[in-house]
Amino acid sequence: MAVDPTKPKRVLVIHGVQSGADADLNQHKLVEELIKNRLNNAPLRFDTEMYRYENINDQAQRRLRQVFKLFLTNIIAEKVVDLTADIVLDVLIALKGDTTAQKIRQGLVDRLLEIHEEGNPLYLVAHSLGTIYAFDAVNQLIGTPGLFERDNRKSWPALGLITLGSPIGLRMFKRNRVKPLGQGGKFLRWINYWDRTDPVVSGSFYGKPYEGYIIAERFTTESDDCGWIIQDKVVDVGKAWLPAHVGYWSHPGLGDDLVSLLG
């Protein structure tokens, strides 16, 4: 199956660290709203959907979180500890890369292949921890026979990767290179957006601004067979620290860039 340019563009949104359950996650609606808003009535056929994995995380964490509850009698303390455990354990699962992380990644790979079968040109928009799964999924598919042939973009299950507030530059995630597409003249675009005060990007708990210019661009290689165009883009979402980390979804600059990428 090949990508069909006559079909509507599809944006697959991958969430990050979350509390709650899959049913609570609807960031794809925010992306849809943002794109429509910035299109300003210009015509573009597209749709959005979510890849949700919070229930997989919650299932893997259930026993440990039940143990925590045994030590708490105050309902407020119980809620706070449970929320904190939910978030921290999501990160640990991704860091450890064990069977739960593999299940999440494989679920995303499977969904990418299903959409590719359907023929819709696909773009990934991933936030926070979800950027690690998106990055891994795309790199896993590169090198698969019949997929990501450098000069045949119709064989590409993803035509672009957008990452928002990604911790991928932090050493603890141990990612530092993209997988090359091979010789040719077409390029896969990865645009990494970050707010300077976003603590998930900088690793600074106090939101000290990250002063550099590049994070994801370090992942490229100079060789001709790399096949990726990677660009870091700093955004100012008008909020600081954790509110900045969740403020990307409505940022007009990001919306205008998405319109351009899909258009």
Add this chain to the structure above:
Amino acid sequence: MGSALRGLLLVALILSGCAHRYVYSGTLEAPDSVGNVSQHLIYWNKTTRPLWYDSQEGSVRILPQCSLNTLTYDEQPNGIIFRARDRDKHVLESLPDKHVCGRILNANRIVDLLEGDIGVTVFCQDAPQDDLDSPQPYLKAREQPYEFPVSRREVQDFSEIPKRPQCSR
């Protein structure tokens, strides 16, 4: 620990609330690479905070009318630069760096850009890679800079950033 986290969140929200947000924008009528004269909107945004770090968008954007393209001039160590993408073709042979499709001429950092006339160069034109890309023309490449008249206004939040000029063709 829970109350400490709530306290930190509250402080962050209060500090965010004290911020002053500014949008810089302006429009210019000029021909695009296929010869159509249309409007082109330029904008960027900044935030100042009395009690915390100031911040500014890392890119100046130009949105053409009747095209879905977005040109981004990104702040880099060597200036504010429109970096070539996969579908930007360099058309000015006299310029050596094929990775640079244009520059903002007034400053090397976005924090130093003020309202007034902003000089912008464009050296590339849109060149779709294949039929998965639709044509997205933008400001016609030329060696002389374009001058955008830019004004600043304070906004409640950045949803007030002006939108792409509507197409009337």
